[in-house]
Amino acid sequence: MSTESQIAFIGGGNMARSLVGGLIADGYPAQRITVSEPEPERREQLRSRFGVAVTADNGEALEGADAVVLAVKPQTVRTVAEEIAPALGQAGAVAISIAAGVRLADLQRWLGPQAAVVRAMPNTPSLIQSGATALIANAQVSAAQHSLAESLLRAVGQTQWLTDEAQMDAVTAISGSGPAYFFLLMEALEEAGVELGLDRETARLLTLETATGAARMALESEDTPARLRERVTSPGGTTERALGVLDDADLRGAIQRAAEAAAHRAHELGNLLGEQ
Ligand SMILES: NC(=O)C1=CN([C@@H]2O[C@H](COP(=O)(O)OP(=O)(O)OC[C@H]3O[C@@H](n4cnc5c(N)ncnc54)[C@H](O)[C@@H]3O)[C@@H](O)[C@H]2O)C=CC1
Numbered sequence: 622m623s624t625e626s627q628i629a630f631i632g633g634g635n636m637a638r639s640l641v642g643g644l645i646a647d648g649y650p651a652q653r654i655t656v657s658e659p660e661p662e663r664r665e666q667l668r669s670r671f672g673v674a675v676t677a678d679n680g681e682a683l684e685g686a687d688a689v690v691l692a693v694k695p696q697t698v699r700t701v702a703e704e705i706a707p708a709l710g711q712a713g714a715v716a717i718s719i720a721a722g723v724r725l726a727d728l729q730r731w732l733g734p735q736a737a738v739v740r741a742m743p744n745t746p747s748l749i750q751s752g753a754t755a756l757i758a759n760a761q762v763s764a765a766q767h768s769l770a771e772s773l774l775r776a777v778g779q780t781q782w783l784t785d786e787a788q789m790d791a792v793t794a795i796s797g798s799g800p801a802y803f804f805l806l807m808e809a810l811e812e813a814g815v816e817l818g819l820d821r822e823t824a825r826l827l828t829l830e831t832a833t834g835a836a837r838m839a840l841e842s843e844d845t846p847a848r849l850r851e852r853v854t855s856p857g858g859t860t861e862r863a864l865g866v867l868d869d870a871d872l873r874g875a876i877q878r879a880a881e882a883a884a885h886r887a888h889e890l891g892n893l894l895g896e897q
């Protein structure tokens with residue numbers, strides 16, 4: 622992406638840290654990134670780890686910005702949006718909200734009728750440029766702003782534009798929250814290894830290498846995950862026995878219900894925080 626654009630982050634928490642870290646790792650100049658964050662410790666961490674400019678003043682972060690990433694909690698987005706609306710209009714910057722649930726129409730209402738707004742759902746592996754982000758833009762977003770938003774998120778992983786905003790709840794449930802499901806699986810498998818007699822370090826290493834190997838294999842293979850799973854499963858062997866236990870526990874059903882609960886919560890947040 623062009624390294625000329627000035628990027629402001631409003632909120633310097635977990636997700637901002639992942640995006641900033643990913644951008645810096647991609648070679649984006651630190652002096653072109655400003656993060657506004659009220660917590661002094663978080664500001665200091667961002668400054669010392671990534672070398673970006675930090676401030677406690679949202680207005681200051683916006684000065685000269687071409688893109689402003691709203692990286693505060695969904696419940697804080699309205700306050701921040703209304704606060705920055707005048708400066709955003711003057712800067713002519715595109716606002717990129719990553720808040721779960723918060724809808725384009727509400728963002729537009731809070732930021733002003735002329736505001737160019739992109740709603741995005743990234744995930745934390747952006748930190749190591751392995752993120753997955755879905756995006757959708759309002760009609761005010763220019764072609765240049767469209768490509769700025771895309772290149773910003775593409776610097777930290779894969780991007781996918783949506784044409785129907787309703788899909789954002791599903792995206793939030795699958796890739797937004799998704800890393801947590803895989804981390805939980807890793808925690809559980811590591812623990813099982815320890816229970817079976819491995820030392821923790823060995824159990825963790827084997828778990829993480831296996832997770833990485835399986836994910837890379839699924840990405841690079843032309844076969845479906847189902848086919849790859851079948852190849853691990855020798856008839857009458859160990860995997861078959863293990864998968865039987867997971868089927869009895871209805872793991873697939875639990876995952877389906879978990880994703881539905883996350884999507885439902887995203888929708889609920891949109892209803893609770895929005896005005897329609
Ligand atoms: N954590 C994740 O994996 C993902 C989070 N998101 C979204 O990103 C947003 C941020 O989430 P997290 O980073 O996890 O939360 P977080 O709580 O770690 O970060 C939010 C930050 O905003 C700061 N803040 C609070 N009020 C502020 C204000 N008025 N002005 C400027 N900064 C302010 C807080 O001090 C905090 O550091 C949420 O809307 C969430 O839905 C989206 C995708 C993934």
Ligand SMILES: O=C(O)[C@@H]1CCC=N1
Binds near residue numbers: 793797798
């Ligand atoms: O848990 C959350 O609400 C945020 C949105 C997606 C991932 N984390």
